[in-house]
Amino acid sequence: MSAPAREVRDVARAALAWASGRRADFALGEDALAADGQVDRSWKPLGELAQVCATVTRHTPPGDPLHARAADLLAFAWRQTGEGELFLRLQRLEPFATYPLEVYAALAAAGFRHPAYEAATATVARTRGWRLTEQEPTRRLGVLHAEERGGIHRDEPREPALRRTWLGGLPEPWTFERSAGYALTHVVFHLTDWGRAAGGVPGDLTDYLAHWLPPWIDTCLDARMWDLACELLAVAASVPGLPGDTVPDDAWARVAAAQDASGALPEEGDAGDPAAYFAHHYHSTLMAAFAAALTAGQGVPV
Known part of the structure; x- marks a missing residue:
């Protein structure tokens, strides 16, 4: 196994091990259905966990320990929702909220379905x-994707929503900054079904990313913006046709060096405030596993 391949696999293994060890922090609390509940602290982490693990299981063979770990976490996430029953209760409490459908779509992608909720x-x-x-x-594009995953089929085309996004408009590359970066990564994730489907990114966007993704990745790594850097690495691994040198040679070594001994990766810089440890590590750690799984699935031998 080559050194880069080992680094990719080690990052994924450590990140998923951390998520597994911290699964209690991903659990839904008693306020999951409360009107004033903190969605970003309950449903969002659980949904991110499900989204990443659904992709990991898609890009690893059943006998792989990474696959087993991700499948176990997916089953945990589904149990947290009462095997889908909480989605139905949420839908009745907040019928026009989109976040329940977006979380459900992540689980549905892995085969977990609740027919009554979908109806x-x-x-x-x-x-x-x-x-x-x-x-x-960008959110509209995500909701359209969630609708499709959740069994809602409509004739509304994606193209108009796509062309209103930052990436879809092919902006001046020097206007790239944090919020634009996250917007562009999520556009790609929605178009590629979170790395599970090739061919969803139009050719003009692929050409644009081929030119500008390399310096953006390098810039984020230099700035130690680990969360966004991993999202950009995931984009590089999920868009067919990008040049082989899109990702800097030392990118994965730098990500691995930023992980702590437990496998956690801070969103930016170092660990930061211990009191907010989970909040400042869970998303970036999951994105590290996500990008690593996509990179391995792209052809890096594991």
């Missing part, structure tokens, strides 16, 4: 109120 959501999705909810273009 209830499809009913609401037929209303003008649902279709006309104002959303940022």
Whole structure:
């Protein structure tokens, strides 16, 4: 196994081991259905866990320990939702909220389904109120993707929403900054079904990324913006046709060096405030596993 391949696999293994060891922090609390509940501290982490693990299982063979770890975490996430029952209860409490469908879509991608929830959501999705909810273009693209994954099929094309996003408009490359970076990565994730489907990125966007993704990745690594750097590495691994030198040779070594002994990766810089350890590590650690799995699935031998 080559050194880069070992680094990729080691990053994924350590990151998933950390997530497994911290699964209690991903668990839904008693406020999961509360009107004033903190969605970003409950449903969002669980949804991110499911999203990443669904992709890891897709890009690793069943006999691989990484596959087994990710499948175990997926089963945990599904149990946290009462095997889908909590989605149905959320839908009744907040019929026009999109986040339950977005979390459900991540689990549905791995084969976990709740027919009653899908039927209830499809009913609401037929209303003008649902279709006309104002959303940022990148979020709109994500909701359209979640609808498809959640069993809601409509004729609304993705192209108009895509072309209203930052990436879809092919902006001046020097306008790249943090929020634009996260917007562009999520556009690619929605178009590629979170790295599970090739060919979803139009040719003009692929050409644009071929030119500008390398310096953006290098810039984020230099700035120690580990979370965004890993999202960009995931983009590099999920868009077919990008040059072989899109990713800096030392990118994975730098990510691995930023992980602590437990496998956690800080969002930026070093560990930061111990009191907010989970909040400042869970997303970047999952993104490290996500990018590593996609990179391995792209052809790096593991």
